[in-house]
Amino acid sequence: MFIQIIQGSCRRQDECRRLMDEWLADIAPGAVGWLGGTYGFTDDGQLVAVVRFESREAAMANSAREEQGAWWSRMEACFDGPVEFHDCDRVVMMLEGGSDQAGFVQVIRGRLDDPDALESGMREMETLLHEARPEIIGATFAIEPDGTFTETVAFTSEAAAREAESRTVPDSGPMHDAMASWDRMVHDLSFHDLHHPWFASKA
Template structure:
């Protein structure tokens, strides 16, 4: 799997959401290998899109389509400033991946010097689900320099906040502190999802 993270400031949230949601019906049918996406805004107007494709080749082929280029230009015109794109070939699904049933999504961006250590910590799905049953699923996308984007789907925000207060075993706490020491958390209070 391949994930592209798109982010940028946008105060025209309703317009951007309507445009983003129209992509699937307008030109999405020609996007071979597109698996879906998770989208939302933070409280300070940061738009985040986490888009999944079967492979980098499929994503690049989609980006090269003239209709996609035209659509991206229209989207860029709605933004308050420049957009960032982060491409990730190293993708892990946690608890089966994300969920279109989520009522709250948290996107966590950070950087680690040992991506395999981060992946090993998150690979123990049974322990993770036992500690945090409100997590419906997640994706972990890692860039070559160790920058990671974890997208965590929760049943709702109240459950997520309650889960954050739970005690965790010392060994788990140490690994969490390693992974999250310089991480930034982006809360999507009203996420939306698109899938084929």
């Protein structure tokens, strides 16, 4: 899987959402290799789009389409300034990656010291999280060559996520050890809440 993250300040949100719906209706059917996406606006007016493709080649082929270029020229005008693109060939999924039925999504960006350690420990982490945090439906880790990552976490609801966050992590045991390992592995974290996310997946 290949993931492209698109992010930028966007005050023309209604127009942006209309254009996104237009893309899904008119352009997505011809986008070979497009798998789906998670979208939403943050509290500070950022559009965050986490778009999944079968491969980098499929994503680049879609970008080269004439209709894609024409659509993007209109979409780009909705942003207040430069738009960030993060292309990630390395993708690690947790609990099958999530669900289009999620009620709340949190996007976490940061730096990862050892992507191999993350991937090798994911199965154990999945088991622990499934037991301790059942409101987490799943997540994707999209990792750039320099270790920068974007984690997209799908929750059943924001209320359930906040309630679970308020619980104290045990002082010992497998979950404590897993959280301590995670804290050592990542740094420079920033959190972007999508209170009203929307989703799309290839039919």
